[in-house]
Amino acid sequence: MSTATGLESFTAPRRLSQAARGERGVIVRVAPAADSRSGAVDAGELERRLLELGFVEGATVEILHEGAFGRDPIAVRLDDARVALRRREAAAVEVRFETGATA
Amino acid sequence: MTDAVLAPVRLALVGNPNTGKTALYNALTGSRQKVANYAGVTVERKEGVLTAPSGRLINVLDLPGTYSLRARSPDEAVTRDAVLGRLAGETPPDVIVCVADSTNLRLVLRLALELKQVGRPFVLALNMYDIAQRQGLRIDLEGLARELGAPIVTTVATRKRGIEELVAQAEALAGSMPAGVNVWHEPSASEIRGAHAEAQRLLKAYVRPPERPDTVTGRIDNVLLHPVAGLVILSAIMFVMFQAVFAWATPLADLIEAGFTALGGLVASVTPDGLLRSLLVDGLIAGVGSVLVFLPQILTVFLFILILEDSGYMARAAFLMDRIMGAAGLHGRAFIPLLSSHACAIPGVMAARVIDQKHDRLTTILIAPLMTCSARIPVYTLIIGALIPRSTVWGVLNLQGLVMFGLYASGIVSGLIVAFVIRTLFWRGASEPFMMELPTYRWPDPENVLRNLWQRGMIFISRAGRIILPLMVLVWALSTFPYPPEGATGPAIDYSFAGLIGHFIQPLLAPIGFNWQMSIALVPGMAAREVAVAALGTVYAVGDVDGAGQATLASILHAQWSLATGLSFLAWYVFAPQCVATLGVVRRETNGWLWPTVMFSYMFALAYVASLATYWGAVALGWG
Numbered sequence: 223m224s225t226a227t228g229l230e231s232f233t234a235p236r237r238l239s240q241a242a243r244g245e246r247g248v249i250v251r252v253a254p255a256a257d258s259r260s261g262a263v264d265a266g267e268l269e270r271r272l273l274e275l276g277f278v279e280g281a282t283v284e285i286l287h288e289g290a291f292g293r294d295p296i297a298v299r300l301d302d303a304r305v306a307l308r309r310r311e312a313a314a315v316e317v318r319f320e321t322g323a324t325a
Numbered sequence: 326m327t328d329a330v331l332a333p334v335r336l337a338l339v340g341n342p343n344t345g346k347t348a349l350y351n352a353l354t355g356s357r358q359k360v361a362n363y364a365g366v367t368v369e370r371k372e373g374v375l376t377a378p379s380g381r382l383i384n385v386l387d388l389p390g391t392y393s394l395r396a397r398s399p400d401e402a403v404t405r406d407a408v409l410g411r412l413a414g415e416t417p418p419d420v421i422v423c424v425a426d427s428t429n430l431r432l433v434l435r436l437a438l439e440l441k442q443v444g445r446p447f448v449l450a451l452n453m454y455d456i457a458q459r460q461g462l463r464i465d466l467e468g469l470a471r472e473l474g475a476p477i478v479t480t481v482a483t484r485k486r487g488i489e490e491l492v493a494q495a496e497a498l499a500g501s502m503p504a505g506v507n508v509w510h511e512p513s514a515s516e517i518r519g520a521h522a523e524a525q526r527l528l529k530a531y532v533r534p535p536e537r538p539d540t541v542t543g544r545i546d547n548v549l550l551h552p553v554a555g556l557v558i559l560s561a562i563m564f565v566m567f568q569a570v571f572a573w574a575t576p577l578a579d580l581i582e583a584g585f586t587a588l589g590g591l592v593a594s595v596t597p598d599g600l601l602r603s604l605l606v607d608g609l610i611a612g613v614g615s616v617l618v619f620l621p622q623i624l625t626v627f628l629f630i631l632i633l634e635d636s637g638y639m640a641r642a643a644f645l646m647d648r649i650m651g652a653a654g655l656h657g658r659a660f661i662p663l664l665s666s667h668a669c670a671i672p673g674v675m676a677a678r679v680i681d682q683k684h685d686r687l688t689t690i691l692i693a694p695l696m697t698c699s700a701r702i703p704v705y706t707l708i709i710g711a712l713i714p715r716s717t718v719w720g721v722l723n724l725q726g727l728v729m730f731g732l733y734a735s736g737i738v739s740g741l742i743v744a745f746v747i748r749t750l751f752w753r754g755a756s757e758p759f760m761m762e763l764p765t766y767r768w769p770d771p772e773n774v775l776r777n778l779w780q781r782g783m784i785f786i787s788r789a790g791r792i793i794l795p796l797m798v799l800v801w802a803l804s805t806f807p808y809p810p811e812g813a814t815g816p817a818i819d820y821s822f823a824g825l826i827g828h829f830i831q832p833l834l835a836p837i838g839f840n841w842q843m844s845i846a847l848v849p850g851m852a853a854r855e856v857a858v859a860a861l862g863t864v865y866a867v868g869d870v871d872g873a874g875q876a877t878l879a880s881i882l883h884a885q886w887s888l889a890t891g892l893s894f895l896a897w898y899v900f901a902p903q904c905v906a907t908l909g910v911v912r913r914e915t916n917g918w919l920w921p922t923v924m925f926s927y928m929f930a931l932a933y934v935a936s937l938a939t940y941w942g943a944v945a946l947g948w949g
Contacts, residue, residue: 261756262684266514268758273517274392275760276432280525286543290552291648297550297763302534303429304542304763306644308651311758 232318238283238298239313246284246299247319252277254314268314275307276300277315333374333382334499335416337407339440340424341433342390343637343764345452348482348773349424350387353492356776360784363412368403377492386418392432394439395511398681408443409507419499421447422491427457427464427479428539428765430532434524437473439512444505446498447475450491454479456767461536469531483770542637542765549638555645562638563664566629570622570668575699577621585614603805612797615853616790619671619906620782626665626672627781628774630679633661635769639679640761647759653741654748654756656685663689663740666696670907674914675785682757688747690914691924694907695740695900697733700854704898705732707858707875711882712891728895735899739931785910792909797852800905804849804860816866823848837897837936838890838944847903854903889943896939900932 235250252272254265263271277283277300286304287297295308336353340346351358354373363370371387388407389400396402403412410417423440425433430451440447451457451464470477476494480487512520549555589606596602633639639658647657655663658680666673673693680686709725716724748756802822809820818824827845834844842864850857858878865881882891902908908921915921943949 260758263758269514270395270512270517271397271758271760273514273521274395274432274435275762276521278518278521287546287550287644288552289644289648290556295644295647295759297546297644301431302538303431304546305760306640306647306763307760308647308758311760 231321233321235316235318237313238285238296238315238317239309241285241296241317241319242293243285243288245319246282247317249277249279249281249283249315250318251316252279252314253316258314260311265314268311272311272314275305276303277305283315283317333384334377334420334496335384335386335418336420336422336495337386337388337418338422338424339388339404339408339436340390341392341426341429341436341762343762344390344424344426344429344433345482346390346424347387347777348770349422349450349452349480349488350385351773351776352480352482352485352488353383353385358780360780363403363415368400370403375492377496378489379496381496383492383496391436393436393512393517394443394509399683400681408440408445409509410445417504418445420495421445422450422495423447423475424450424452426765427451427454428460428462428535430464431524431528434527435517435520437475438520438523439509441474442507442509444507444509446502446504448491448494448498449473449475449477450487451477451479452482454487455481455484456539457535460538463533465531469527472527472531483773539765545766546641546763549641550644555641559642559645562633562642563661566626567664567667569629570625570665571699574621574625574668578618581618581621582614585610585617589614604801607805608798608801612794612801613790615797615906616786616793619669620785622669623672623675623785624778624782626668626676627778630661630676631774631777632769634679635767635774637764637766640763643759643761644763651759653744655688655741655744656680656682656757657759659685659689662693663696666693666698669698669700670694670696670904671785671789671910674907674910675781677914684752685757687915687920688744688752690911690920691747691927692740692744694902694904694924694928695736695743697736697899698854700904701732701898703855703858705729705895707861707879708882708891708895711879712886712888732895732899735896739900743927743931789906789910789913792912793906796905796909800849800852816864818845818849818860818863836940837933838887838893838940838949839897839936840885840890843890843894847901850903851905853906854898857898857903887943888948889940892943892948893936893940896935897932900928900935902928902932 232247252269254260254268256265258265260268281301284299285296286299289295295306296312297304297306338346338350350371350373354375357375358371358373361370368389373385373387375383375385377383386407388404391401391404394405394408396405406412407415407418408421421440421443423433423437425437437447437449449470457464466477466479476498478487478491478494480491549558589610592610593602593606596605630639633642639661642660643657645657646660650657650659659677661679662673662676665676670693673696674690677686677689677693680689709728713725713728718724718727803826804818804821804823806821809815809817813820824845826848828841831839831841831844842861845864846857846860849860861882862878865878902925908925911921911924912918
């Protein structure tokens with residue numbers, strides 16, 4: 223599946239929440255800001271929930287769709303699954319995006 | 326050993342959401358299922374039974390879907406406790422069946438690794454194996470089974486393939502493998518990472534990626550999740566559903582109502598006049614009829630929900646609506662229950678089951694009755710027809726239609742405001758992050774849909790009906806007893822408990838412009854909102870309010886009510902909890918009287934304040 227030839231270049235890590243439709247890359251860090259809260263969920267819990275859904279270092283992501291209002295939430299391809307989440311939670315995921323892969 | 330042979334094997338089905346777990350459960354147990362609640366929680370307990378070829382009985386427990394034993398919701402807590410064998414009042418399962426979507430193994434392998442720590446024997450059921458084969462996905466079953474320390478069975482639940490082998494494996498495990506030592510503990514973030522790495526290693530070693538991966542889902546999503554086209558299609562689907570409720574369900578409901586009226590007439594003709602006849606006809610038959618009359622709407626709404634859920638579209642609808650619903654503090658999935666509530670709050674409240682998180686679900690249930698249900702329409706039509714002039718506004722708009730629109734809009738707007746207030750004042754920060762898998766699209770399995778539909782209908786009749794029917798009989802009793810004294814001139818209801826209550830609360834309702842007739846009509850009107858029309862007919866001694874009677878009643882109201890009183894009554898009906906059936910269903914869905922009480926209180930308070938403001942506002946405008 224992956225076309226990792228070692229020749230593509232990657233951007234410096236950016237938050238998944240800042241990505242636009244069509245961008246794809248590899249997750250390099252899953253770490254909510256230590257004092258952040260996501261509703262009922264604190265940073266440690268959010269980290270575990272993201273991990274459980276498959277947001278883990280080394281996984282590939284691609285933004286497939288954006289919501290109609292405020293381009294939120296987003297739908298991403300995560301390895302071989304599809305996952306929807308809000309940008310607020312996506313901010314905890316850092317990704318090295320492929321350059322030149324944006325739509 | 327005879328004891329061991331006779332004792333049934335207890336299986337528990339565990340798996341990620343959308344793995345066809347319920348289809349497998351249905352394939353295993355067929356129609357031998359029962360639904361109840363776990364003690365003390367609102368989570369549904371689904372258990373079925375089958376007889377193995379060996380003659381041994383096998384109990385199957387269908388546990389709520391989860392990604393981890395680390396429970397994040399009451400549903401997932403049930404799964405965890407059942408697996409660990411520490412669920413109060415439950416015997417621990419002998420064998421755990423871990424159900425996996427064969428085309429999406431990554432996350433379930435991580436769950437299987439957690440199950441391995443529990444030490445209880447488990448089987449991995451690779452479901453939807455036909456799709457995996459069609460995609461050219463190759464799985465080294467032997468190697469994977471060896472590493473996991475658990476047998477693997479491939480299944481196609483919708484075609485009933487692999488079921489016998491699964492039963493045989495489970496039975497063999499139950500006989501041969503004692504439960505080991507439980508070393509499971511709640512994994513930390515780094516342990517989850519470690520399990521991911523292990524799952525990744527297993528995938529690499531034993532699973533060859535598909536030669537023809539599914540591209541259909543992606544292509545469908547390009548249309549259905551398109552910011553514009555997606556919303557247009559969602560609106561169209563909702564429009565069809567809404568139409569279906571009115572076009573299919575309403576005639577059926579009318580038929581049921583007519584049937585029970587006819588049955589009542591028949592029984593009345595063969596029983597002597599008196600208490601027994603009244604109890605049978607107006608109490609019991611009318612009561613049972615008023616429960617069954619909801620069934621067509623419930624079944625129609627759930628038919629749509631089950632198809633949307635089974636096909637994978639429900640998650641997309643939630644995605645599309647999340648931002649809009651989120652503004653009011655609601656979950657994207659609240660959209661469908663709230664839309665259903667415009668037909669009737671009862672299917673709406675039941676449909677809130679599509680929301681997993683407790684607070685999100687309760688908020689949705691609490692505001693569902695504020696949506697304008699079809700039972701309000703007769704009340705609105707009567708009052709608007711009687712008191713609102715048939716004039717034109719700004720040249721084009723019909724004033725009566727405008728008022729009707731205003732009433733609908735008030736329901737929606739107030740519902741969103743109440744949700745917002747609940748979320749910001751009471752459950753501040755209780756909102757759960759919106760994160761979910763978008764499952765692969767697939768055709769809904771008709772057998773599954775029908776079975777689940779049947780189950781919903783039975784649950785409503787047997788469990789909600791058990792609460793609604795006595796409440797209906799109570800309302801009847803209040804409106805009937807005691808009988809009027811000899812030579813009484815007023816309508817009989819005036820002398821009943823309803824009359825007493827009406828007169829008693831009248832001073833309380835005077836400030837909002839209600840006369841004693843209205844106050845009395847509210848009591849039988851608790852049976853259902855549209856009953857208020859008949860009740861007004863009774864207290865104004867119009868008799869039958871169908872046909873000509875309705876016009877008579879309207880002219881009486883026109884003569885006796887001020888516009889301010891009429892508007893106040895309309896405002897009351899936007900908010901007041903004038904429906905015991907809804908309260909009964911909330912009692913059933915939330916497993917206690919707390920939430921029906923909260924709903925009853927807040928809606929009455931809101932109704933009173935709204936009517937007060939409406940009445941005095943209208944009086945100030947000279948409409949008193």
